[in-house]
Amino acid sequence: MIRALNRFGMIFASATTVALLALGVAWSAATPADKPIAAVVTQAERMFPDAPDGVDPVVTGPVSAAFKQRQADVGCDKAAWPNVPAACFEH
Incomplete structure (x- = not known):
């Protein structure tokens, strides 16, 4: 049982990290660095x-x-x- 919870925690942490990285990439790609003057x-x-x-x-x-x-x-x-x-x- 403990081994299953440990595995679930690692999967959850990895999925959260991947999701946050994907959101960061999407945000930086959608936001222009400099507005044209x-x-x-x-x-x-x-x-x-x-x-x-x-x-x-x-x-x-x-x-x-x-x-x-x-x-x-x-x-x-x-x-x-x-x-x-x-x-x-x-x-």
């Missing part, structure tokens, strides 16, 4: 699609005084990629 593409990213890490918002080199003033007016020196105004770049 809609990518918002800024104007600067559209202007420079080949620069995924960004570009310098302050253009250096020979530019007109009007362009330098326009850069100062829109705050190009404080802009951070990808939120860089299009006015920061020579058109």
